[in-house]
Structures are given as C-alpha cells and as structure tokens.
Amino acid sequence: MSQFKKIGLVGRLGSEAAYYSLQRLILFLQKQGVEIFLDEETAASAPVTKLPRLERDALADQCDLVIVVGGDGSLLSTARSMCRTGVPLLGINRGRLGFLTDILPEEIERKVGAVLEGRYISESRFLLDCHVYRGGQLMSSGTALNDVVLHPGEYIRMIEFELYIDKEFVYRQRSDGLIISTPTGSTAYALSVGGPIMHPGLDAIVVVPLNPHTLSSRPIVVHGDAEIRVVVGDQRDIRPHVTCDGQTHQVTTVDDEIVVRKKPEKLCLIHPEDHDFYEICRNKLGWASHSGNGY
Structure with missing residues (x-):
C-alpha cells in the first residue's frame, strides 16, 4: 500500500503538452486507487472536469503528496505557496531545463509508480x-x-x-x-x-x-x-x-x-530513486560524459 493516499495535481497553465501528461498521470493514478485532487487554477484552464477541485492552500493542507506537471517555474510557484505545510512535491518535466522537475513524460507510469511504492529519494530545500x-x-x-x-x-x-x-x-x-x-x-x-x-x-x-x-x-x-x-x-x-x-x-x-x-519552513522535494544531481548537471549544462576510466 502506498503511503500517499491523497494526491494533489498542479499543471502548467496554457500548455497543451502539460495537459496531455496530466491526463496520462490521472489515468495512471486512478488505477492505483488513490484519491486525486486537482488544483483549482489548473482545473479552470485544463480540459479536466470530473476530479474534485481545491484551492492551492487547501491542496497543501489535505494531500499527502503534490505532483507538479510543468517546468521548474511551475514547481517554484507551487513550492512558495505550499512549503508552510511540509507536503512533499514531485515534478514531471514539461518545461525546458528541468533541474527540479526531473521525471520525463514517458517515465510517468514507471517512476511515479516507484514513488507510490516507497522507492524514492526525499530531500529538504530551504x-x-x-x-x-x-x-x-x-x-x-x-x-x-x-x-x-x-x-x-x-x-x-x-x-x-x-x-x-x-x-x-x-x-x-x-x-x-x-x-x-x-x-x-x-x-x-x-x-x-x-x-x-x-x-x-x-x-x-x-x-x-x-x-x-x-x-x-x-x-x-x-x-x-x-x-x-x-x-x-x-x-x-x-x-x-x-x-x-x-x-x-x-x-x-x-x-x-x-x-x-x-x-x-522548508520544502520537501521528492525525486526518483535514481536521481543524481551531477548527472542532471551533465545533461542540462553539457558537461563531458564519463570516460570509463574512473570509479
């Protein structure tokens, strides 16, 4: 059983790609038997109508986990409004760089599923x-x-x-x-x-x-x-x-x-269990890859 029983969803506004991934995420979560709540502002602009909606403050208070579908900017905005409760945030990248939103759209079922099973890394950011x-x-x-x-x-x-x-x-x-x-x-x-x-x-x-x-x-x-x-x-x-x-x-x-x-108050940020800060730097900043001669 997942430790996350109530999951809130926040999507990047005005992004068709984010809405597509949001729908895919919803279908997956519904099969996991968890309660799903949609951010009121996201629901007002997204083609998702049948889920219960909550204002962002209420989302932070009532959910065990909030998943943000968008770019780092979307996660930044969500973090500022939700850090007071300590609710953990997980990011699915539908932006550009993705230093904070580190799950790719094609990885939703596998990596979100692993998080629900308790296989993840949790870190605190101030x-x-x-x-x-x-x-x-x-x-x-x-x-x-x-x-x-x-x-x-x-x-x-x-x-x-x-x-x-x-x-x-x-x-x-x-x-x-x-x-x-x-x-x-x-x-x-x-x-x-x-x-x-x-x-x-x-x-x-x-x-x-x-x-x-x-x-x-x-x-x-x-x-x-x-x-x-x-x-x-x-x-x-x-x-x-x-x-x-x-x-x-x-x-x-x-x-x-x-x-x-x-x-x-601090932000609780959740990553997939294979999260590697230096690998993200290599990928996002164009650093040279491993030569194979090191550890």
Whole structure:
C-alpha cells in the first residue's frame, strides 16, 4: 500500500503538452486507487472536469503528496505557496531545463509508480524570506526558492547600494544589481552571471553581483543562517525593483532596506530513486560524459 493516499495535481497553465501528461498521470493514478485532487487554477484552464477541485492552500493542507506537471517555474510557484505545510512535491518535466522537475513524460507510469511504492529519494530545500522596509515600516514581503534579485527594472542603468551581512558592512557597489540565491537557485539566474554551482544539500547562500562596475567584485558564499541587508542608494531618475523568483516584486526608493533571511519552513522535494544531481548537471549544462576510466 502506498503511503500517499491523497494526491494533489498542479499543471502548467496554457500548455497543451502539460495537459496531455496530466491526463496520462490521472489515468495512471486512478488505477492505483488513490484519491486525486486537482488544483483549482489548473482545473479552470485544463480540459479536466470530473476530479474534485481545491484551492492551492487547501491542496497543501489535505494531500499527502503534490505532483507538479510543468517546468521548474511551475514547481517554484507551487513550492512558495505550499512549503508552510511540509507536503512533499514531485515534478514531471514539461518545461525546458528541468533541474527540479526531473521525471520525463514517458517515465510517468514507471517512476511515479516507484514513488507510490516507497522507492524514492526525499530531500529538504530551504527558501528565502525577503522584506522591504521604508523608514522602518514594512512595505512588502516575499518568498523565494531560487533567488531574490535587486535590479534596475525597466531601465538598463547601473544602480548603487550598500551590502551588509550579519550587520557587518561589506561594500558599497555600483552595478546592474544583486542576486541573493539559495543552492537551488545557483543553477538558475545566478549561474548565468558567473555565480558558483552549489550542491542543493549545502546550508549556504550566495550573493552574486550583476555586472559590477569594479571587476574585483566577486560572488560571496555565506552561511545559510546569515542575515543579508541591502540599502538602496540615491538613483536619481530610476527606482530599482526587488523580485522573488522573478514573480513578486517591489519598487524601491532611496534608503529602502531589503532584508533577506532563510525561511523557517522548508520544502520537501521528492525525486526518483535514481536521481543524481551531477548527472542532471551533465545533461542540462553539457558537461563531458564519463570516460570509463574512473570509479
């Protein structure tokens, strides 16, 4: 008997390929005798009508497992809304890279079946809480599984800010912005601007400058429990934006403070039992394959 009795499904909106895989997944799960619930937002746009529907918060509260059919962006969105409950997430890839959604569509029956039988790897990923203050007053809050980014917004202009880590001054910088990334996000935006790849099991945060005016400015890796504070400088005619996973955003002004810390709640992510982080890196990033002469 599967330990997962109630399974929630979330699909990538507007994707016919995701809807096809969602239907295939539903047919398979129905044969396993589990209760299936469909995310309300997914059901509103998907050609699936006979399953019970739940709002995403209710889905997280009532299900033993949530399966996301889509890309990493779909899983990021689901993770931000469901991490408070600790419900495990499993991803079926109908996007592009698939660092988080690591089951291929043609593997649904075999690999989801193995998960239901208890053959899987479970890992914990931490998220970031982001708070923006103005004159000591909280203006906005956000959650990120990948990264918190300070950037110029609609203008391609350098911005100025000060960086503090655990209340210690680090530097004042002029650049296109700053990325504050978890290990999960280290293979996303941070990687594209020269940040290090971090194993997802690390308890660390990386701070990556975006095209800094000073070439000696490099990524800094700090402890996962560090408090990172960014103070926005005088930008004259632009107002930098703060985004969490490229979704929620806040427009800032001079002297605003952006405070980023590890979120108390963690994401439980499930992988097939043959999951291999380095194999995913080889496949997704084009690394050379094994020569056969090693271990």
